[in-house]
Amino acid sequence: MRKGITEQASNGYKIIVVDDEMGIIDSLSIFLKRSGYEFTGVTDPMEAIERVKNEHFDLMLLDFIMTPIHGDQVVEEIRKFNKELYILLLTGHKDLAPPLETIRRLDIQGYCEKSDKFDQLLLLVESGIKAISQMNLIKEINNELQDTYNKLERSYMESIQTIRYTVEAKDAYTRRTF
Numbered sequence: 001m002r003k004g005i006t007e008q009a010s011n012g013y014k015i016i017v018v019d020d021e022m023g024i025i026d027s028l029s030i031f032l033k034r035s036g037y038e039f040t041g042v043t044d045p046m047e048a049i050e051r052v053k054n055e056h057f058d059l060m061l062l063d064f065i066m067t068p069i070h071g072d073q074v075v076e077e078i079r080k081f082n083k084e085l086y087i088l089l090l091t092g093h094k095d096l097a098p099p100l101e102t103i104r105r106l107d108i109q110g111y112c113e114k115s116d117k118f119d120q121l122l123l124l125v126e127s128g129i130k131a132i133s134q135m136n137l138i139k140e141i142n143n144e145l146q147d148t149y150n151k152l153e154r155s156y157m158e159s160i161q162t163i164r165y166t167v168e169a170k171d172a173y174t175r176r177t178f
Contacts, residue, residue: 010036010037010038011036011037012038013037013038013058013059013129013132014037014038014040014055014056014057014058014059015032015037015038015039015040015057015058015059015060015061015125016040016041016042016048016051016052016057016059016060016061017029017032017039017040017041017042017060017061017062018042018043018045018048018060018061018062018063018066018071018074019041019043019061019062019063019066019090020043020044020045020063020066020067021043021063021092022043024063024090024114025041025042025043026041027118028041028061028118028121029041031118031121031122032125035122035125037125040055040057045066045068045069045071045073045074046068046069048060048062048074049074049077049078052078052082052085053081053082057085058085058086058129058132059085059086059087059088059125059128059129059132060078060085060086060087060088061088061090061121061125062074062075062087062088062089062090063089063090063091063092064089064090064091064098065091065092071089071090071098072089072098072102072106075087075089075106075107075108076106079106079107083107084135086109086128086131086132087106087107087108087109087110088108088109088110088111088112088121088124088125088128089103089108089110089111089112090111090112090113090114090121091111091112091113091114092113092114098111109128109131110124110127110128112124
């Protein structure tokens with residue numbers, strides 16, 4: 001399949017957009033694909049929960065006011081099995097924005113109004129991707145440190161075992177009477 005002139009090669013990050021307005025999904029699809037992201041658009045919040053359960057996504061753009069359940073309920077369900085998904089909440093209803101307590105409680109990383117320009121949203125997405133990249137690097141370093149620790153622990157235990165065998169061998173030799 002040939003890529004359009006304005007679409008960049010994928011940068012490896014997968015974004016899922018959940019919005020009950022297909023027009024928003026179509027617009028964000030074009031915008032995010034041009035920026036090099038793998039894109040999945042879903043209009044049904046229940047389907048989105050299942051997709052996140054069964055597929056890997058790095059970031060979610062989630063509409064706040066949807067049916068049959070609102071965005072905060074979607075996040076609540078997702079957080080039961082995925083604590084790492086970076087979530088940016090979107091709303092077209094400025095006066096119905098979620099309270100700060102809800103954003104904190106559900107570990108939502110950001111919030112943006114749909115009326116803002118897509119440049120603002122892309123800035124939030126880019127910032128989120130940088131945070132995800134840093135977290136992935138930290139996990140990689142932690143895994144390497146854990147591997148190194150495990151190797152050192154094995155070496156230490158092998159050294160202790162060798163010393164024990166040496167002491168036991170010497171004790172057997174010194175106990176002999178001539």
